Amino acid sequence: DITMFDKVVSMITSQLPVKAEQVTQDSRLVEDLGADSANIMILIMDLESEFDIVVEDDALSTIKTVGDVVDYLEAHVQK
Secondary structure, eight states: OOOHHHHHHHHHHHHSSOOGGGOOTTOBTTTTTOOOHHHHHHHHHHHHHHHTOOOOHHHHTTOOBHHHHHHHHHHHSOO
16 A cells, blocks of 8 residues: 555656655755756646645745655544
């Protein structure tokens, strides 16, 4: 069974030059994984299409780590 974390890791590793084993809940998207603002926007768009949600702009400022992404999705994606 694929967890939300596994899905997020898969989306991150398809976009950024990092290996899945480098990505943890505590990995910071920018500082640890090397994402820039364009990467973040693409990731958000991918998440929106994958999970059929809309990520509010004010939520972007609170999403710093992989764990933040997972928490956000778990709170907003319909099960």
